Amino acid sequence: MTQSALFDRVSALLKAQVGPDVFASWFGRLKLHSMSKSVVRLSVPTTFLKSWINNRYLDQITTLFQQEDAEILKVEIVVRSAMRGTRAPIEAELTVGDAATSAPAATAARRNAAQGLGQSIGQQATAALPAAAKLPVATPLFGSPLDPRYSFASFVEGSSNRVALAAAKTIAEAGAGAVRFNPLFIHSSVGLGKTHLLQAIAIAAIQSPRASRVVYLTAEYFMWRFATAIRDNDALSLKETLRNIDLLVIDDMQFLQGKSIQHEFCHLLNMLLDSAKQVVVAADRAPWELESLDPRVRSRLQGGVAIEMDGPDYEMRLEILKRRLDVAREEDPSLDIPADILSHVARSITASGRELEGAFNQLLFRMSFEPQLSIERVDELLGHLVNAGEPRRVRIEDIQRVVAKHYNVSRQELVSNRRTRVIVKPRQIAMYLAKTLTPRSFPEIGRRFGGRDHTTVLHAVRKIEDLISGDTKLSHEIELLKRLINE
């Protein structure tokens, strides 16, 4: 087999094991760099991808190469120099056609009004910020105003957002011209901190000594702005402004609608990506799930790195509340919420950061005239927020992580071909939990467990069901695992 045929074969096996989504996120830009008799070098475009693959997938990739060629001893990941686009920047001519109707514009206007955003286009974003934010007025920006409270300093890190936060900070610190993973696509269900993180990137990039030219927009604002520019015959100057930016941050991508607006967005995206300008996008679903998007936009968005954020666990929720209180106390030192009430709220309000924020605001307001709130009274006041929102989605990765940790094996072993007893039982338990805690099908679970056949999953689920019915110790163990997974 030639070297490149071997690489293609291993790539195909890896794709089957990790599933097409994970493969597209992390291995879409993996290339064969060089190969000696015993060492394979693979290259990726960024140090972030290198350390990500090294930490999580290197053993799996090494095993696959060794299965194909027993002489291979080692696989190394190296970073190739930053990839610049090969296509010339697209000189987009505006097609008025079915320009965004008044509907998105009206929605954008409503949304902006709801957020108290009265800023006119062309005004510098900093003008909308309170003086306390101290953002340097370095370059003209346009777009939605930034909220200075949404900074990296106030963003609480935890296992559910660690990767997204690391990627966000890397981009914000990289500054103009130093493009990283492009585009960075952050997704999560509602209220889990996407807007906060995106604004933190924009704020930090503006504040950086390199003073990159940053535009932060919601998709609705983009639609409204383009529709207005088309109506006012001003589209060329708008495009000229956007062409000269270093960082485009765009929120709520799922709302981008309208054929010609998507066409414009596609031009902008191509132009920025091809000239190695950083783009950061957030949405409530993964890029491949954005069904209403033009396939060209979707495919371009899938070409970078997609990272999912999950809901905050108890420690994170408590920390979010504490930081909120610190900020409130900076303005009014007499404010306070007792520690037992804070931890009670963090324990009860599990839906999302947004419910937590609502709970915090209500508490602060109530305590100004009911300073001695009891826990019972807190429950009464916040009852509607307890378990509000959608139930948290359990991910197969979380199940694998919790089960692997509990049985002291690695996640890679769990999805590997190894058939020793110490691994087979945790693997079967993890498959059983994946079937009972997620809506995934048997074939999908099989794919996520190293490309196994659906009958293997079916067998595992039946086996664990049988064991549970006669083994109370195991059934308690499984209940404990379920609690840990849902935490």
Ligand SMILES: Nc1ncnc2c1ncn2[C@@H]1O[C@H](COP(=O)(O)OP(=O)(O)OP(=O)(O)O)[C@@H](O)[C@H]1O
């Ligand atoms: N990790 C976190 N640290 C601090 N605050 C957080 C964190 N996660 C969420 N929040 C807070 O929760 C609230 C909701 O977050 P945000 O608006 O960023 O969510 P979102 O994912 O953009 O939601 P949507 O999908 O509805 O736009 C905000 O007040 C935000 O500051």
